[in-house]
Amino acid sequence: MMKQKVFIIILNWNRKDLTVECIQSLKKVKAHGLDIHTVIVDNHSSDDSISTFKQFPHITTLVNKSNLGYAEGNNVGIKFAMRHNADIILLLNNDVLVTPNILIRLLSVINSDEKIGIVGPMTYYTDKKKIIADAGGIIMKHRYFGVNRGQKEKDKGQFDKISEVDFISGSAMLIKSSVFKKIGLLDGRFFLYYEDADFCLRAKKAGIKTVFVPDAIVYHAFGGTSRIGSSIHHYYTTRNHYLFVEKHAPNMVKMRELLRTPKTIWKFMNSTDNIKRKYSLLGIKDYYLRNFGKGTNT
Secondary structure (H helix, E strand, O other): OOOOOEEEEEEOOOOOOHHHHHHHOOOOOOOOEEEEEEEEEOOOOOHHHHHHOOOOOEEEEEEOOOOHHHHHHHHHHHHHHHHHHOOOEEEEOOOOOOOHHHHHHHHHHOOOOOEEEEEEEEEEEEOOOOEEEEOOOEEEEEEEEEEEEOOOEOOOOOOOOOOOEEEEEEEEEEHHHHHHHHHOOOOOOOOOOOOHHHHHHHHHOOOOEEOOOEEEEEEEEOOOOOOOHHHHHHHHHHHHHHHHHHHHHHHHHHHHHHHHHHHHHHHHOOOOOHHHHHHHHHHHHHHHHOOOOOOOOO
């Protein structure tokens, strides 16, 4: 029996320190019976990331000529993996540290059912013992916001069962190559944020299951490249929520979001957070101007 060919794709943008730590954690991963290939995709870093990665000659480094964002940046790695006959692809944020059993546990679930195409781990905050960052994601149906299950909760076993979820966070998402063949790549219009939820909902519409695996564990620093509360965070989460609603929400929710736009604008205009006010409003503006991808320079 041939070994499963697993490609691990790590996106880097000016954070070589985080990427190196991520790679060091991967060295401890149990890989018996697997053919593993690690690929760094550098999103046009302006620091000395590329020269730093030369210390890992067993790792392939792909260098983009511009910052393509999370979606298109990862697509570069995904296409490379597909050209090299990947069976499985693991998308991994560079601010994530993995545990030794991560691949064994995720693969045991994804290989157990031909309908399962996407799986993800229990994610804890790196600096907070047993505090959940996400246990898979759910879509809040009233407004179609993506929400991480259990976020900031103490782990008391409330998510200890393997379970089907609406989406898996792109910070650590294991995907069968057949899924990409069936539904395509990540949607580059999102650039950053919501592309993972969009991908999983597209898979669900194609009859593919997305599953959370609680005993596969990673630790996520969060905001290693785009901090929560930054201009980048406010701009893309606001703009991309509208695009996500447009693509996936029922007509009633779409109409409700359209009608409440003036109220949303008013809320942001009255925010005491200058960054949130400026960039959230810019995100709404760019959505209606159909300015997707990288959008307005944040």
